[in-house]
Amino acid sequence: MTWARSQQGITTLAIVALLLLYPQVMPRFWVLSIAANSMILGIAALSLVFMAGYGGMTSLAQAALAGFAAYMLALLSLVPSTNATGSALGAGLPSIPGALIAIALATALGALFGAISSRSYGIYFLMLTLALAVGFYYIVLQNYDVFGGHIGFAGIEGPTGQPREDPPTFYYLCLAVSAAIYLGLRYLVRSQLGLTFQGMRDNPRRMAALGYRVGAHRVALFGIGGFVAGISGVLGAWYRGNISPGILDLNRTIEVLIVAVIGGLGYPIGAFVGAVLYTLIKVFASSVTIAGFSFDERFNTLVGLGFVVIVLVAPNGIVGLADRAYRAVTHRSGARRRAVDPLAVEAGLVPAPVAQPPDAPVIAGDDVPTGS
Amino acid sequence: MAAGAPVPALRLQGVGRRFGALQALHDVSMEVAAGERRAILGPNGAGKTTLFNVVAGDFPPTSGSVELFGTDVTRLAPYARTRLGVCRTYQTSQLFMGLTVAQSLFLAIRGASGGRFSPLRPKPDDRSRVRAAEIAEAVGLAADLQTAVGSLSHGQQRQLEVGMALAGSPRLLMLDEPAAGLSRAERITLTDLIKRLPRDITVVIVEHDMDVALAVADRVTVMAEGTPLVEGDPEEIQSNRTVQDIYLGHAVGGRHG
Ligand SMILES: Nc1ncnc2c1ncn2[C@@H]1O[C@H](COP(=O)(O)OP(=O)(O)OP(=O)(O)O)[C@@H](O)[C@H]1O
Numbered sequence A: 001m002t003w004a005r006s007q008q009g010i011t012t013l014a015i016v017a018l019l020l021l022y023p024q025v026m027p028r029f030w031v032l033s034i035a036a037n038s039m040i041l042g043i044a045a046l047s048l049v050f051m052a053g054y055g056g057m058t059s060l061a062q063a064a065l066a067g068f069a070a071y072m073l074a075l076l077s078l079v080p081s082t083n084a085t086g087s088a089l090g091a092g093l094p095s096i097p098g099a100l101i102a103i104a105l106a107t108a109l110g111a112l113f114g115a116i117s118s119r120s121y122g123i124y125f126l127m128l129t130l131a132l133a134v135g136f137y138y139i140v141l142q143n144y145d146v147f148g149g150h151i152g153f154a155g156i157e158g159p160t161g162q163p164r165e166d167p168p169t170f171y172y173l174c175l176a177v178s179a180a181i182y183l184g185l186r187y188l189v190r191s192q193l194g195l196t197f198q199g200m201r202d203n204p205r206r207m208a209a210l211g212y213r214v215g216a217h218r219v220a221l222f223g224i225g226g227f228v229a230g231i232s233g234v235l236g237a238w239y240r241g242n243i244s245p246g247i248l249d250l251n252r253t254i255e256v257l258i259v260a261v262i263g264g265l266g267y268p269i270g271a272f273v274g275a276v277l278y279t280l281i282k283v284f285a286s287s288v289t290i291a292g293f294s295f296d297e298r299f300n301t302l303v304g305l306g307f308v309v310i311v312l313v314a315p316n317g318i319v320g321l322a323d324r325a326y327r328a329v330t331h332r333s334g335a336r337r338r339a340v341d342p343l344a345v346e347a348g349l350v351p352a353p354v355a356q357p358p359d360a361p362v363i364a365g366d367d368v369p370t371g372s
Numbered sequence B: 001m002a003a004g005a006p007v008p009a010l011r012l013q014g015v016g017r018r019f020g021a022l023q024a025l026h027d028v029s030m031e032v033a034a035g036e037r038r039a040i041l042g043p044n045g046a047g048k049t050t051l052f053n054v055v056a057g058d059f060p061p062t063s064g065s066v067e068l069f070g071t072d073v074t075r076l077a078p079y080a081r082t083r084l085g086v087c088r089t090y091q092t093s094q095l096f097m098g099l100t101v102a103q104s105l106f107l108a109i110r111g112a113s114g115g116r117f118s119p120l121r122p123k124p125d126d127r128s129r130v131r132a133a134e135i136a137e138a139v140g141l142a143a144d145l146q147t148a149v150g151s152l153s154h155g156q157q158r159q160l161e162v163g164m165a166l167a168g169s170p171r172l173l174m175l176d177e178p179a180a181g182l183s184r185a186e187r188i189t190l191t192d193l194i195k196r197l198p199r200d201i202t203v204v205i206v207e208h209d210m211d212v213a214l215a216v217a218d219r220v221t222v223m224a225e226g227t228p229l230v231e232g233d234p235e236e237i238q239s240n241r242t243v244q245d246i247y248l249g250h251a252v253g254g255r256h257g
């Protein structure tokens, strides 16, 4: 066990060193367009992975919440006169306070979405969150005076200035924020609140019978989802320097969902793995033409096909696949099982989960147990 | 009831519950005294589980009222009733398949005791964690604290059901067929466990296994077709003609036999 632990420690150390060295040795394109971009997308996907994997809430509103934070940041931090649209709006706050307020507002909007959808489960929850996302997109698009219509806002600058002028610093900002969120959520998973979310995911009815106000906990989880998505939105606005309704349209919603599923809905780290993979494919597909076949035009087809293959072959995503392979190699029998909807069992729709395949993890994260 | 008389743990008055055209409960009136052990018997479909659901608040009755410890809870949400001290088990296990035994018991303890929104991890010497280990011991799961609920045997899952109900520090404990699917040895352990519960816990048990039901019960209510027919102590019930006709006759070779 100590050997495995020290092995794990060395691997972690090597990864950290690589991540820190990366912007020093890689060209600007790889630092910004690939790495920083992936982290920003990864944080948005992580908000979905956390809600879905640990709370059973597959929210399609995460891109909208991120976009909301970006718009709030623009409205809070732009100075009216430099406003590209010539609108008189803009509070002219410094970037950090503007960002903090924007993230707080995204948290509040997430909680509001949570309150609206607190009694919806499964496909109804999916539809409701999608409706909220699309509704918000049209609000942004149609209220030209407030949101700048399809043009949006330009000239948004973060605390590190224009990313193009100082890629490593912006990269480190993204890395620090990603790491903080990732570690924070991993801590939360084994906290009272995190266990509550998982209880809700597995059996909301039992949670209510144990004395929990399930609706309130769902609001809290959606608030956390809004918080994380909001951070992604703020970083994204700083990264691009401008925002337009495209950052929260249906394409972006699907993008976040695809990234989360590619990485693995049960694995927080999967959000980042999925984001890197997705970004690489997206960037390189556009420059490849083989025998007259332009990958750029077929990008959506390719990603769509890849998505279908992943869902069919590896329902727990790339990380799920790797986890399974690792367990098979090391013969570590995983004690992690897929959660079965108890109401479905009661209704006789699925068999009681007594003997289940041992290769269907729902939870990843650390192994810190709750017992003594 | 005369002033000064003890408040019953549970009082139902004219409770009815309808599912579409089906009248699952009809004019149920009964009282369970504090500290009593009450068995509810009746053939399949008699409405026993529906009665539990109405008392626990899974759905409201379509008529009548439910009182717990003197408080009218007819319209109260399930979580609020739990905080009044109602803990129950389910006929079909309602467990957290993705969590461990320790985590499940921990959630059950904290659900009743507060700190439900704490973003902190419990320390190893946390009182709730220590208590979770004690309860696991009491229901024979001490060796399985770190086992995923989904990997427990059926019998162990049934025991965890009971453990999670006990973990909520119940004043009224409702057990819905806790012995179903248990081995003989497990049934004896369960019977002992129920018999050893302190008398400040009121117990209502639905059980098809007569050995278990009659071993723990002070009083027995026999239900059929959504309504209580007979109430009495175990000897009276066993010798009652009506009961033999409507229930015992059916039960022999019935669902578990
Ligand atoms: N949620 C529901 N929706 C519709 N009908 C229901 C529902 N719950 C129970 N019923 C019906 O109400 C009647 C009483 O069911 P209930 O489960 O209370 O019986 P029971 O006495 O617990 O029987 P068993 O011994 O089989 O557990 C049955 O006819 C059942 O089909």
Ligand SMILES: [Mg+2]
Binding pocket: B048, B049, B050, B091, B176
């Ligand atoms: Mg029943």
